Amino acid sequence: MALTSAVANAAAAAAAAGAGKKAAQVQLQAELNTDDDWNKFLTRDGLLVVDVYSEWCGPCIGMVGNLKKIKVELGGDNLHLAVAKSDTIECLKRFRKRSQPTWMFIASGQLLNVVFGADAPRIARTIEQELKNEELAKKGELERPKRAPHELTTPEQEVATAQEKIEQEKREKEAAAIEAARYERREARARRLEMHFADICPALMLPHAQKNLRKVTDTIESFGIILADKCPIVVGKEGAKILAVEEPELGEPAAAAAIIERPSLALLFKKMPDKEGDIIEITRRALCGDHLDEDDEARKKLPCTELRDGNVIGLFVPADRHQRAAVLDVLFPKMVGAVVEPPVPAEPPHIAIMFGAWQRRAVLSMAGLPRVAPRLLRYGFYADASVDEPKLLCKNIDQYELRPEKDFCETIVLMIAMGLAEPELAEPEDMFPDGPPEELLTLGALHISADAVVGKEECARFFPPGYSEPERKPRPKGKKKKKRRHDKDENAEESAERTQSTENPEAEPNGDTENGDEGDENGDTEENGDENGDDEDNEEHTADKATSPPPLTPH
Template sequence: MSITNAVANAAAAAAAAGAGKKAAQVQLQAELNNDDDWNKFIQRDGLLVVDVYTEWCGPCIGMVGNLKKIKVEIGGDNLHLAIAKADTIECLKRFRNRSEPTWMFLAGGQLINVIFGANAPRLARTIVEELKNEELVKKGERERPKRAPHELTPPELEVALAQEKLNQQRREKEAAAAKTARTARREARAKRLEMHFNDVCPALMMPHAQKNLRKVSDALEPYGVLIADKCPLVLGKHGAKILAMEDPEFENPEVAAQLIERPSLALLLKKLPDREGNIIEIARRALFGEGLDNEEEQPKKIPSEELKLNGVPGLFVPADRHQRASVLDLLFPKLVGGLVEPPVSPDPPHIAMIFGAWQRRAVLTIASTPKLAPRILRYGFFADANIEEPKLICKTIEKYEERVDKDYCETIVVMIAVGVAEPALVDPKDIPPEGPPEELMALGPLHVSEDTVLGAEECERFFPPGYSEPEHKPKPKTKKKKKKRHETKEDTMDESISEATNDNIEEANGDASVDGEGEGEGEGEGEGELEGDGEDEGEEDDKHIDKATSPPPIAT
């Protein structure tokens, strides 16, 4: 009985020691998941060392052993450790979306230092130094720096300024590329419309100016220009924005309100055949007085000035061929559409994101959410992550799943918008944020385009022109029906002869089958064996490993 009690007591003691050890481990690092946890923790006395992490990356596990050793041997009760999730703590929002280990040093509610990276010797040295500094502060021999936890340390500020400089250079580069692309699109459209509308020019009279149509007609007549067509038109919000992009005078909110709510008058000006010169320059000269150098040539009243009301312009006439093409598409879409194909909507600024094909289901699930679906322009599966010479496998998930042999090196590439082609035409709240989506970044892509300029170049290799056009499947060949012919006496005779011949052949075959029954059975057995072989092959096909449904094996 005594032996049993001794064993029981020993077991209880061991269990208690284990529980105490586990409790000590739990207390080694506090877990901070929200603002309340954070605010309570930073009020503790002593030096606080916080491992700041993001949910998709996780805390730095490799440093836990070193931190335990430092706390036990040096820190004691003067050193407190914690891990803090930046995603849910407002004070740490500047550290979100980072994969680099981040260590914050705090004391007395103030931020003392910040270290980036998993450099164990440097982290240990810094902890020792800051513990000594904290002892000097308690003795009154040193002052703590006055810096709130959300403020940047000098090294952070230096890095932030350098990063902002790089971001500014990137934005300027992207803006210049977008401007060049827009000019190229406008030039191409202008050339296309000039083939049919070189001698016409659109114009627009505001609602308050329509009663003065006669003045406009009289001003144009001496210059050999007539009003070939006119029609009332309510431009709406989108049309008002297009007009504001072409002429700053129409950016006035009062002008926009008139264009949206009341019908304006669209005019189509046409130059007479015997009149030489550019129709745009002639119309601007007649209605705006442009290009008239001599005072004698200046009319007493310029129509465009007469039609203004309280600073609101009453007339719009394109100033160049690019504006003419844009306003023709806006005011006379049916006329233009009868002769020229409609303008192609440009792709918004975009980048390429490359993932392992084994991530395809996660990528496409995230990409199909209402938030991201409008931003996904194209996607496809490729043989590897080669950006310079990509090799297309297939364009859809359905086609990829049909493939039997998949490989670890295969990738899925997503072309995703990070802006809009014409920001002035879109509500600011509908403009997607800059940079790749956080949801996709959390999956750990193999490659992300550096900016939209490089992104456009990379996506052009992955998704060349015509990529999105549907594939044409070959039509199945239809069997031609044999024409019925009229039977003649000769045909009837031929058919009777052929029937008699077939009867004789069948009889001969019947005799042969009777004599060779063994052979026929042998042939049947052979066919059965072939079918069995086919089933075995099918079972082997089922054993193919889908290498693209799981991550590549870790090299050892």
């Protein structure tokens, strides 16, 4: 009992000492968590030194001792210290999502300086210099800079400008890659359809223009083009979006509402056998006057001009082979689908994000959140953190959990969409926010692709073509069974066996031999089962190296 009491008293004393230190720390540095706390703290006289932190990266604990020493020896009542949470204070929003220690120096409500990093000597020199400047300012011998706390200092502005330039170059690079991929998809589709529809040009007549179909057919016949087919069609919302990308006038509210809700007329023009030239160019010249100047009077008599109803287009003819392919897919899907496979879905821009495999449950839990789940394209487990030569272990968590041995160096890699494959076809609420998902960033990734261009290259190594195709499971090898013969043959064999057993009673029947073999096999199976059982027992004592963080390495 004496020993127990001594231990309890020692624990109580330690707790009291810890509480005293914490109280001293709180007293040394004010805690600012709201806009009201921040605004109230700014009204204090003297030099204010604020340690700004974010929710996922706390304040700099290592500087507390130095700050206390500085306050006692230099600052006194003229120096006030605080820690401020940038996530909940609007004035500090520019410091959010940062892991670098940030120190603000403020006096009389004006921002004097900002220092980044836990450089104790530099921070001490800055505090000493700003305290001297504050004394001079109070005497009227020095004029303090006029800069609100939310404004950027000159060094911050330089860094922000350089960072913005980098971000702009990154956006331009990604946009160029997206446009190149789009052109490649459209070119591939155009080439594929040209194999069957090189002499065909589709067109769309809006509902209000259908009464003038005869004018259209009479115009094109003089150019060696005939109307091969026509059919009413309600384009629908998805089709209207695709057509609006090809012809912006079809995206205007009145035109879009017309083709979505009312039947339009899908036309299919065909070039006569003896007519030479590109059918798209000929059709556009006949109906739209592409060869005429904008001010030419003849242009006003063309069908595309006469069929307009105010600002609403009346007739749409694709301008090139890419548009022709897109319009054929929308207006004549059955005709196209009968001879050509559907287009390959576009893949959105994406990056690779890598974590330690021991984080797999937290990672997949975050990836399953409603805001993140639509952005998770693929994931897999790998033998190490290599980006250049990844070694795939398995493709899902169920397979990974079945692995008997796991190691700290194993990783889980996620393929995360950074945008939509075709944003022009999406609704505003379906758009993704810029940057990787914040929910995943809070877990501390081992690697994040620099941008979507680099991400595409890295994901091609992690998730090569065919990665998502279902795996074929090998059929289990069963025992070889004798082929069954007709009943007549079986009866003949049975009678022969009975005759043999009568003539030679010492011979063993075949059935006994087979049963004996089966018995041996069953015996082997039991032995294997025992071995498996031993393995299972051993697995229980084997540490799962991928369910907890790796051990800390000594510094």
